[in-house]
Amino acid sequence: MTYLNFSFEHVLRFVSQKAINSYEPLVRHYHDVIHTRSGPGKNFLGWVDVPADDAELSRIKVVAEKVKNDSDVLLVIGVGGSYLGAHAAIEMLGDTFGYLGRKKGDIPEIIFTGHHLSATYNKELLRVLKEVDVSINVISKSGTTTEPGIAFRIFRAFLEEKYGEEEAAKRIYVTTDKSEGALKTLAVEKGYETFVIPDDIGGRYSVLTPVGLLPMAVSGIDIDAAIAGARQAAEDLATPALEDNIAYQYAVIRQLLYEKNYTTEILSNYDPKLRYFSDWWVQLFGESEGKDGKGIFPAVANFPTDLHSLGQYIQDGRRQLFQTILRVDEEAETVVVENDEANLDGLNYLVGKSLNEINRVASDAALKAHVDGGVPNMVVDLPRLDAYTFGYIVYFFKKACAMSGYLLEVNPFDQPGVEAYKTNMFEMLGKPGYVSEEKLR
Incomplete structure (x- = not known):
């Protein structure tokens, strides 16, 4: 049963x-x-045992309370598995129209960007964010993925202009690799609070890690209950x-x-x-x-x-x-x-x-x-x-x-086909190391 x-x-x-x-x-x-x-993909099965670090969960809850107290909006920047799981949880469990009549100290509105390249969407978002208090949670293993990387550039600059660099740094939360990558380097340099994307859990399997848990906690979701549900499923489905x-x-x-x-x-x-x-x-x-x-x-x-x-x-x-x-x-x-x-x-x-x-x-x-x-x-x-x-x-x-x-006899944990469009895009945009020989002539 x-x-x-x-x-x-x-x-x-x-x-x-x-x-x-x-x-x-x-x-x-x-x-x-x-x-x-x-x-195949044996290095990305960390999700099987539903790991959850108690100290990290406690820190997520503390940050969530801080964001609730000082922000009207949490801007979540990510693409693919870096935002879909959190978006799924918040839409499933949140108050659909809770943003109407919102007061300071209430649950912030969670807005997602960095998963597309729409100038119109981001311009409209910049306009409305001028009138409210904002925090950012940027989620990227490397910090170099094009869509969220561009969005973070845009909204980091916005936050620094709005609050000044020192205060902006207190409103930016980074979920990234534990020790390396462009985003980790920037976080250390700027003093951003960071959370870790586990090495052995891929993006689309990562919602019950800090990738999804921080936005979920800010939205008022009981993340302990979510972990408990997953652990019960792991037990039920272990046979x-x-x-x-x-x-x-x-x-x-x-x-x-x-x-x-x-x-x-x-x-x-x-x-x-x-x-x-x-x-x-x-x-x-x-x-x-x-x-x-x-x-x-x-x-x-x-x-x-x-x-x-x-x-x-x-x-x-x-x-x-x-x-x-x-x-x-x-x-x-x-x-x-x-x-x-x-x-x-x-x-x-x-x-x-x-x-x-x-x-x-x-x-x-x-x-x-x-x-x-x-x-x-x-x-x-x-x-x-x-x-x-x-x-x-x-x-x-x-x-x-x-x-x-x-x-099906495929590796369920890789995504080699995703790289094809990226390679073409980098070449077409002239990214160093990707320019074709024809263009160099």
Whole structure:
């Protein structure tokens, strides 16, 4: 019995239980590979045991309180795994409209940049930041990644002009390598407070390290509960037995569907608070599996909104996709449909029903329609949206992704393809060491 519920009954008309069970020996093999750290990417399995340094966690909480007391905005600068996990947690667990009517000392608004190169976005952001107090958390292992590096240049200069160099240094928090890199060098030179990105945890697996925990703590999330949830998941999912490990079941079913040419997976959610969690999931699986000409393409649908757009394709389009549904059993708030005497909209048949109940019926109805239309479906039911659940579901997907990558026979912990666009960009922009021979003539 695990904390969340994973169901694959709606897959069994597409792949058999016998086929699933046949993967038991291979799953046991790769379980040992993961836990003995003996396979490809073995140096990036630090997340498996959910490490958390008590002194570092205490310091994160102290800094979070300082930021809350002296800032209206925390500007988080990072790209990829350096921001997606924190963004997922804050959107899932925070008050969606908490920034309205905010007072000094309340939870700051968390704004993300450094994950794009939009002049318009950053210019507009600079304009509004002039009127509020700001702190920065810049997250980068090296400090030389183009997008966050440019953003940090821009907003560091802004902060130094706004507060002066000495005060600005007290408002800049750096999450980077423990001992080397351009950002670490600058942090030492300027006296910025620093937090460590562990050497053995890659970006997309790093949300439950200072990479994600500092922005999460500033936003008011109970980071101890998030760590506890992940540790419970690590315990629940530590068994090599396929019949008892839902993360491995998910990985095996994905592999079986892939072998049957279901090459696109849609993660569908029924709550807008899960939108950025879905984006984190896209990076986790896309960057982990998409290599060597292999991999399932990860896509996202935000239901019921997208039932009125993507829903048509899912129902009647090409049969190369399958769906994993992310649902929440117990919502924090209840809204009930009220009676309207005129009933012009014809909705009085719903009087007394809660939005939670109607939303669940919508998900059940869409699930049945899609399966009947030839789309395999799996369902992950979360008990509720809280920090403990966030830590648990993050670990569930990370463990599943590691197994899934190994079943696909790729290294789930590298991302060599990401370097291709960077090399082209550096050459086109004339970065030293990247200029082509043709341009040198």
